[in-house]
Amino acid sequence: MPRPTxxxxxxxxxxxxxxxxVPPRRVLDWLALGWRDLVRVPAPSLLHGVxxxxxxxxxxxLAAYLPxxxxxxxxxxxxxxxxxCTGLYELSRLLARGATPGFAAVTNAWARDSRPLVRxxxxxxxxxxxxxxxxxxxxxxxxxxPPATPLAFLRYVLVGQGALLFAxxxxxxGLVAAAVYAVGAVSPPLLLGRRIGFRRxxxxxxxxxxxxPVTMGLWGALILVAxxxxxxxxxxxxxxxxxxxxxxxxxxxxxxxxxxxxxxxxE
Numbered sequence: 001m002p003r004p005t006x007x008x009x010x011x012x013x014x015x016x017x018x019x020x021x022v023p024p025r026r027v028l029d030w031l032a033l034g035w036r037d038l039v040r041v042p043a044p045s046l047l048h049g050v051x052x053x054x055x056x057x058x059x060x061x062l063a064a065y066l067p068x069x070x071x072x073x074x075x076x077x078x079x080x081x082x083x084x085c086t087g088l089y090e091l092s093r094l095l096a097r098g099a100t101p102g103f104a105a106v107t108n109a110w111a112r113d114s115r116p117l118v119r120x121x122x123x124x125x126x127x128x129x130x131x132x133x134x135x136x137x138x139x140x141x142x143x144x145x146p147p148a149t150p151l152a153f154l155r156y157v158l159v160g161q162g163a164l165l166f167a168x169x170x171x172x173x174g175l176v177a178a179a180v181y182a183v184g185a186v187s188p189p190l191l192l193g194r195r196i197g198f199r200r201x202x203x204x205x206x207x208x209x210x211x212x213p214v215t216m217g218l219w220g221a222l223i224l225v226a227x228x229x230x231x232x233x234x235x236x237x238x239x240x241x242x243x244x245x246x247x248x249x250x251x252x253x254x255x256x257x258x259x260x261x262x263x264x265x266x267e
Contacts, residue, residue: 016204017257017258017262020257024214027222027252029255030248030255031244033248034092034250034251035244037092037247041095041101044087044091044101044106048084048085048087048088048106048242048243052084052235053236056230083188088243088249089189090106092246092251093193116196124180127180182205183202183205185252186249186253186257187202187205189249189253190205190259193265194259194264204257208256
């Protein structure tokens with residue numbers, strides 16, 4: 001009788017969970033459900049948005065002194081967003097169970113066995129740090145001397161001699177963003193709610209995006225628009241956009257991923 005291999009002993013750990021194919025119109029349902037959760041627990045939800053806005057102002061302050069670092073810094077700020085919404089996923093999870101969660105639920109989400117989420121956060125931080133360094137190196141390589149102000153930097157990039165630089169930066173940034181989006185689309189709420197391996201959660205997220213390219217492409221575009229509008233509003237838009245998108249992401253995960261055979265992480 002042949003000796004069982006690691007793959008035959010633990011087959012489930014080597015493949016993603018099954019995912020559903022959902023139509024693009026479901027994006028509107030996710031937004032409606034996310035807004036409902038935000039209205040039901042406004043205080044702890046909006047706190048997440050306030051903290052992200054504060055982080056945005058800090059990043060903007062850094063950009064005022066180091067304009068060439070700004071593009072990578074803002075991109076990295078967005079990359080780690082999925083993990084920053086962990087408390088929002090927990091609030092939506094408890095609301096779905098009929099509970100009335102508060103601030104304690106947010107802190108408990110991190111105080112419990114959150115090692116998988118911390119691990120995901122470290123992966124995203126590593127990607128973000130790599131992108132910041134690569135982005136800064138790209139601009140330094142092309143710039144003869146650093147611009148004195150952020151406005152001078154934008155003028156150089158958009159209407160000066162930096163058109164090629166900006167195009168190259170967009171292509172590279174798009175590739176990084178696509179990879180991050182694929183692995184982080186539904187993996188944070190999946191890791192929070194179910195006892196699942198880290199690698200399997202990431203593969204499931206990639207599968208959810210790959211099997212629903214139009215729907216998840218539209219969802220990613222909406223997140224991008226919300227981020228752009230929040231930045232244009234001087235970060236104030238994040239106060240509402242972050243909790244809204246965070247809650248909606250939980251419902252997107254529940255809609256996309258079939259978790260019937262995976263035990264709950266917490267009752």
